[in-house]
Amino acid sequence: MSASSLPDCSGRTILVVLAHPDDESLACGGTIARLADAGARVVLLCASRGEKGAVSDKALIASDDLATVRTRELHEAAKVLGIAEVLIFEHPDGDLRWADVPQFHVEIVLAIQRHKPDAVITFAEDGLYWHLDHIGVHERTFTAVKSFGPWAPPLYYVTMRQGLMQEIVDAARANGAVLKGKPFDVEPDAFGDYAAPPSFLVDVHEWVPRKLAALRCHRTQIGPNNAFHYLTEDQARRLLGVEQFRRSALEAGWDSVIEQLGERVTS
Numbered sequence: 001m002s003a004s005s006l007p008d009c010s011g012r013t014i015l016v017v018l019a020h021p022d023d024e025s026l027a028c029g030g031t032i033a034r035l036a037d038a039g040a041r042v043v044l045l046c047a048s049r050g051e052k053g054a055v056s057d058k059a060l061i062a063s064d065d066l067a068t069v070r071t072r073e074l075h076e077a078a079k080v081l082g083i084a085e086v087l088i089f090e091h092p093d094g095d096l097r098w099a100d101v102p103q104f105h106v107e108i109v110l111a112i113q114r115h116k117p118d119a120v121i122t123f124a125e126d127g128l129y130w131h132l133d134h135i136g137v138h139e140r141t142f143t144a145v146k147s148f149g150p151w152a153p154p155l156y157y158v159t160m161r162q163g164l165m166q167e168i169v170d171a172a173r174a175n176g177a178v179l180k181g182k183p184f185d186v187e188p189d190a191f192g193d194y195a196a197p198p199s200f201l202v203d204v205h206e207w208v209p210r211k212l213a214a215l216r217c218h219r220t221q222i223g224p225n226n227a228f229h230y231l232t233e234d235q236a237r238r239l240l241g242v243e244q245f246r247r248s249a250l251e252a253g254w255d256s257v258i259e260q261l262g263e264r265v266t267s
Contacts (some may be wrong), residue, residue, distance in 0.1 A: 005224045007260040009040035014258065015117035016042060017108060017141045019096055020050040020086075021074035022218040026184075027128060028121060028158045029081055029211035030204025031106050031243045034261060036082025037207075039110045043115050044078060045087045047137055049103065054185055056223025063229075067093075069220055071208040077217040080210055087111060097136030108144035119256035120145055124157035129165075129190040146250055154256045155248035162192035163241065172227035180225050184204060198244035199263035205241035212236055 014035055018024055024032060032042050049067035049211055061069050071088055089107060092099045104259050112120065122141040127134025138157070145155045166188040172179060182188065204211065212231075215222055222228055231239065245262065 005039040006034070007257060009035060009038040009257050011042045011119040012039070012257050013043060013115045015045065015111060015115055015120045017045045017047075017120060017122040017137060018109075019047050019123070019131070019137045020053065020093065021046060021070040022050070022077070022215070022221045023134070024074075024081065024083070024217065025211060025214035027123070027160075028243050028245075029077075029214045029260070030207040030240065031121075031158075031202045031245075031258075032081045032083060033207040033210040033214075034204055035201065035258070036084075038261075040118075040257070041084045042082065043085045043087065043117070044075060044083050044112070045089070045108065047089055047091045047096050048093040048133070049088060049090055050093050050221075053221055055220050056226070057219070060220050068219065072219070073218045073220065077214040080214040080217060081217050094133065096133040097139065101140065104140050105144050108141055108149060112144065112148065112153065113117050117252075119154050119156055119258045120150070121156045121158055121245070121258075124195060126193070126195045128157070128158075128160050129184075129186050129193065131186075137172060142248070142250070145248075150251055151253050152250060154252040154254065155250050156256070156258060157206050157246045159195045159198055159244050159246055160192040161244060162195065163189070165189075165191040168231065168239055169227050171239065172230035175230045175232065175235075177227060177230040179227055183227055184221070196246060198265055199246045200244070200259060200264045202243045202245065202262045203241065204243055205237050208237045208240045209233070211240060
């Protein structure tokens with residue numbers, strides 16, 4: 001799909017609310033890049049600086065703390081994806097479901113009031129792979145959007161097809177990768193496990209190179225031994241070329257332009 005055939009998203013803002021640096025690239029980097037190319041102003045609200053994350057190479061944080069490095073990586077990835085503004089907060093990594101609940105709620109509400117988004121994107125109830133921080137961000141975003149009642153922007157949950165991460169790992173190994181540990185320190189089969197089915201799919205095949213480039217900006221998390229480094233271009237487009245979303249049942253004041261990008265899933 002060429003840029004000329006994209007729906008015109010000029011004048012629309014999409015607010016993406018996630019937990020850690022790298023969530024934006026992994027969960028919906030292709031959709032973010034496609035929205036930005038269509039003229040949307042994408043604003044990313046990241047709840048933490050990811051200070052408790054793993055480190056692929058200690059040399060990457062030789063002169064800085066991990067939070068500082070991951071914040072820098074996030075801004076690099078945001079530039080690749082075309083994100084217009086990054087709001088990064090300092091809520092405690094690892095405790096996002098329980099810590100600073102009223103404060104975080106207010107921050108999301110204020111972001112909605114300020115940016116007046118055409119849509120809000122966040123994690124679904126499963127947090128992609130039952131990550132408690134992701135689930136906490138889902139809960140805070142849900143209640144913040146709900147507080148707007150009939151004037152709420154439509155809320156969309158990014159989800160992942162079960163089995164996808166294992167297919168990525170298998171493809172990397174078939175290409176000769178000797179992988180150490182698990183991707184993102186999680187069993188591959190946990191991604192998408194028991195996730196509710198999506199309501200629409202977004203074709204991002206043409207934006208997969210941008211998604212991969214953004215992922216690779218997060219060098220502390222996606223080092224040279226990560227499976228994503230071993231995918232061929234064809235494999236990456238096949239495995240990462242569709243991102244899936246489910247619209248929340250919350251009442252909303254309108255339908256978002258984001259649904260014009262997607263193909264509805266019929267049950």
